[in-house]
Amino acid sequence: MGYTYSAALRVAALLGVADHLADGPKTVEELARATDTNALKLYRVLRLLATRGVFQENEDGRIALTTAAEHLRSDAPLSLRRAVMMLTHETLWRPAGSIVESLRGNPPFKHIFGMPFFDYWAQDDAPAEDFHVGMSSMSEAENLFLARSYDFPDGATVVDIAGGFGGLLLRVLRQNPTLHGILFDQEHVLAANRLGELGADDRWELASGDFFSACPTADIYMLKYIVHDWPDEKAVQILRNCRNAMAPGGRVLVMDAVMPTGNEPHGGKLMDIVVMSAYEGGRERTEKEFRQLLNEAGLKLNRIIDTGCYVSIVEAVAAD
Known part of the structure; x- marks a missing residue:
């Protein structure tokens, strides 16, 4: 079930959770309001990430940044937010789920998207997560x-x-x-x-x-x-x-x-x-x-x- 961590990491990157914690810990309810999401579901995502040291739940229940989570901030000197969004984008996620096609001689990316990887990203209408x-x-x-x-x-x-x-x-x-x-x-x-x-x-x-x-x-x-x-x-x-x-x-x-x-x-x-x-x-x-x-x-x-x-x-x- 390791893919669940990648899914949760993508949520945190897309919502910019780390950016909302730049000025200090916040409650899940505050984060949910800031990201326009459901508080309980957001908590369940952050709870999983905290098991890998990405975010931390303090004793008072507030969510705080960790060293790893700092790199999810958009303004961090070595921000990895866009890297996470790329690596968890469907153009890498879906082919990995169909990797057996590669073993059978059928390139997974082309099998799913109808063209080679670099041709896809060269299109004028390629996704915003370039x-x-x-x-x-x-x-x-x-x-x-x-x-x-x-x-x-x-x-x-x-x-x-x-x-x-x-x-x-x-x-x-x-x-x-x-x-x-x-x-x-x-x-x-x-x-x-x-x-x-x-x-x-x-x-x-x-x-x-x-x-x-x-x-x-x-x-x-x-x-x-x-x-x-x-x-x-x-x-x-x-x-x-x-x-x-x-x-x-x-x-x-x-x-x-x-x-x-x-x-x-x-x-x-x-x-x-x-x-x-x-x-x-x-x-x-x-x-x-x-x-x-x-x-x-x-x-x-x-x-x-x-x-x-x-x-x-x-x-x-x-x-x-």
């Missing part, structure tokens, strides 16, 4: 770990492949003042980029295009949550385009989970089920599988960097 907004929210905390875990060479040009709104590139440029950045994505995504927040417009540029066709020339290529979206043959095509475009001595940084052997829990094992159900052929990979994938693209695995979160940095260089 995929890219949710990904940006989820990535903010991860980007802290990734940006500080890699020693970028001075003066290098770094391109963020399919970098969305540019949150990762923004973090990297802030921490490395000699770098020049290129945000590479589709035009409609680039229109909402955040790089202006850097306050140094001469240090970055936008480039639109299709990574299956070609990638910009650069010294460092960052591919976060890109390779895991695709089956091997398409992932190789993306990586080969990076290899063909990169400057001498360049590096490709694949930022995905590296699946461990054995039975221990790992965030990548959860993400693997998400990509299996949502994307056609998407998967998380082991070190051995990364080596093979990179070799086919004319690259070789140089090292794997543990970033302190479940997303690792797989550094690749040109094969001899």
Whole structure:
């Protein structure tokens, strides 16, 4: 019944419960009035969330924020509210419930929605809980770990492949003042980029295009949550385009989970089920599988960097 927690978490995010508690604990009745909901039913939802440390019921019966619940606030520095709304949206929820279709060779997302995942989100009438907004929210905390875990060479040009709104590139440029950045994505995504927040417009540029066709020339290529979206043959095509475009001595940084052997829990094992159900052929990979994938693209695995979160940095260089 673990899905009941996700359902309750979605309720709290949609209603903005954490925002209503920003100025202190409140009774359930006060929260119900603020969110225009039934007090008893709202209490039952919050009661479940409190068992996981998301909200807390005080001895006087009032509901209070916890450290975890703080991240559901819209104005939190590392707000995960939009990430929760994305991860519990029907476009991920429903395919996960039909994941057996994937095992039978029938992509669950296409089976339900009639088109591939990225085609769905590229529509003009895509839902308000935009995929890219949710990904940006989820990535903010991860980007802290990734940006500080890699020693970028001075003066290098770094391109963020399919970098969305540019949150990762923004973090990297802030921490490395000699770098020049290129945000590479589709035009409609680039229109909402955040790089202006850097306050140094001469240090970055936008480039639109299709990574299956070609990638910009650069010294460092960052591919976060890109390779895991695709089956091997398409992932190789993306990586080969990076290899063909990169400057001498360049590096490709694949930022995905590296699946461990054995039975221990790992965030990548959860993400693997998400990509299996949502994307056609998407998967998380082991070190051995990364080596093979990179070799086919004319690259070789140089090292794997543990970033302190479940997303690792797989550094690749040109094969001899």
